[in-house]
Amino acid sequence: MIGSDNVPRGGARPVTILCVDDEPNILSSLRRLFRPQGYEVLTEVSGHAGLKVLESQPVDVIISDMRMPEMDGAQFLERVRARWPDTLRLLLTGYADIQLIIGAINRGEIYRYITKPWDDNDILLVVRHALERKALEQEKQRLETLTQLQNEELRNLNAGLENKVALRTAALNRLHDELLASNEKLKTSFLTSIKVFSNLIEMRGANLAGHSRRVADLARRIAVRVGLDARETQEVFIAGLLHNIGKIGFSDALLTMPVSMMNGDNLGQYRKYPVRGEQLLMPLEDLRDAAKIVRSHQERFDGEGFPDRLSGFDIPIGARVLALASDYDNLQIGTLSQRFLRPDQAAALVIESRGKRYDAAVVAAFLDVINGVTGVDSMQGKPLSVPELQPGMVTARDIVTKDGSLLLSADHVLSERLIRQIADFEQSSGEVFTVYIVEERP
Template identity: 40%
Template sequence: MEAQSTLTPPCRPTVLLVDDEEPILNSLRRLLRGQPYDVLLATSGEQALALMEEGPVDLVMSDARMPGMDGATLLAQIHQRYPSTVRIMLTGYADPGAIIKAVNDGRIHRYISKPWNDDEMLLTLRQALEHQHSERERQRLELLTRRQNAQLRLLNTNLEKRVAARTAELQQTADMLDLAYEELKHSYVTGTEVFSMLANLRLPPAKQTNRQIIELVRCYCRVHALDEATSRDLAMAAALYNIGKLSWPDSMIAAPSDLLMHSDRERYRDYPRQSETLLMTLEPMKDAARLILHHQEHWDGSGFPDRLKGEAIPFGARLLKLAVDFVELQRGLILERQMNSDEALLYLRKYAGRLYEPALLEDFVEVCASLHSDLTLVDPDVQVCATRDLVPGMVLARNLNADNGMLLLNAGKILSAALVEKLVAFESMEGGKYCIFVRIPSEEGMAPSTRLGSVLS
């Protein structure tokens, strides 16, 4: 087993320089002064191996010709004992035999000729350490995946016993874990949903969005019979659309985007591209990553990151934009005030033709109605009025709350002239602006209300 094996690279890589000529070592040490490396020096292969036994070394650069143990032999031993350490040979002679031995036995990263170019030397070291960091990160992620798969198998063995004792919410989670275990090895869709659950841990429960957005796009795909590939890409995009936000500080990740400062707003506008960059290396995720990249484009061309307009925006990105905004408006991630589902749909309709495709928006509203039984906006008898447009005899279709959450009027309340005047005065005093959902009753339904439970009445 490798003596210094680790899956997490140190903050400052350690570089070991080996050469029997001290002037060469001093020259290299001066070159690396100010670089983000911890530098160790050795004048022989034996001394280099002794230093490596004392602590982890990320990169070894050794001269080819040294008395006693030559560079090729040293690098071969390092390859056997510490295979993750990057190995580079420094040679001042055209010695093909030594180079071939270093390549075959020492598996060197590359060799550098003396005299070297300082800029090329620094570039070679930086690239070698970056490659090592990427490889260690890949190993770390593979280990994490194996551990999670083992956890999923363990959970699956006892799944049936737990299902009987769980609530309906835990039932849904257990079913998803069961599906993930059966299909994770051949289904990226399930894998992305599991990962989105872990990513959601960065947010408080009231701010988590991915599960609801996934359900919305799946319902749309089912209602409109979209093909399997499109449905799969939309589900993966919905699960990971905000993965680019995970590097944000907690204060920013849960804040309404409308209230972000200028510097944070620039970072906000970059999150779709950051999300796409993280996913583009995964071949099955490329189409979903493209939807994520463009899900903040606007129908009128004023969106980001590429200011696409109209049909130039991929269909899946247009649909994802509707689902994301509908859910985030209700979670307080766009505006400071959290909207109910009706108010969120009203907001979407307000910006039809500017932010959203009008025809797609109406299809989306119908899908929302099939998922949310409490929606009143889709009822043709319900209208949305400002306070000054209210008429005595109208009936509240939804509870009316102040901006601070206080209940003002109950749903079902018949508005009188005096009540309308009080409502206008209260709105003016609070400096707010209410959208009031009302239903116009029939002539027979104009009797005064006897309903209680109202602050204003």
């Protein structure tokens, strides 16, 4: 921009005007007119000389006479336009021939022409207006260039941000998938640890081997039939695995003694094991719901159970389910009495105690399960022999040895190594395993 002192704002030099005329007195008049206004005034007597000046230094405004020898004003300004298009060009002429003036204006793209003799105020005003227009055009060009640069920077920034967002989103998705996989692995490992711990408890009693696993599996299937949701069913299953944890402090004699033979101190200590089991599990937040089931699994529907003498529907549904599943297996392994009942005999006693010891609805669900009613248990799986197993298959049930030891838990993804280990164990033990695999759903 041009300031009032005719010095470009932010610049280091005043506005430079080059006057070209073959008459020295005209040049002197122009010099006297413009210098008091703060302009730097250069003068030359020919177009060739004017071109040399332009080659040596910057010039803002050129005022050229039209009629000069060798090169007239129109030719001179035409050359200036070709090489220095940003220099303002004014034509000074005394000719009255309008056609010559128009031709000169068109060829040299002259801003204005000034006739001789001129009015000093008019010529000063023309120059000022020309400089202001030039300043506005330069500012417009600067702003357009700045806008283009900023737009380009914004485009680059947006592209960079989009790329960063895409990379960050991909990283978060990967992290989310990793966390989900890790969480699933932790849950599987947690359940496997519970099963292993359950096996360790039962190693002290010969008749107990496999008891907790069988109880947990039956309780889970009854829970599904009763209509419990997936979370509640899982809690019942875990409680089944750990329902005897309160017996961990029992002596070997008490652990193997049938309940029908207990009396006095032995019976008193036995009746404390559900509470002791709850106490052992409560510190683990993930096992607190299972702990409540463990506490109440010796309650009776008629209110004659222990430790809290709860009755009817005041007993948690999971505990009502677990009570039946536990007693059904205990009747067969001689834990409740000295007799070892067959499955049908144990089932008959369960039915006989319907409405007294057991919830009638739970008994009905139990009968559906043992009678093979289908469509209620999604964890049956597809039975395969060990040679039919393929890497990537998922176990639907625990793989258990004849003595009740857990070989591999449910929900395990089979690998070549695991399949080979199962086959080696099958060969060395002489057992033949049926492995239940999760079936793919359409």
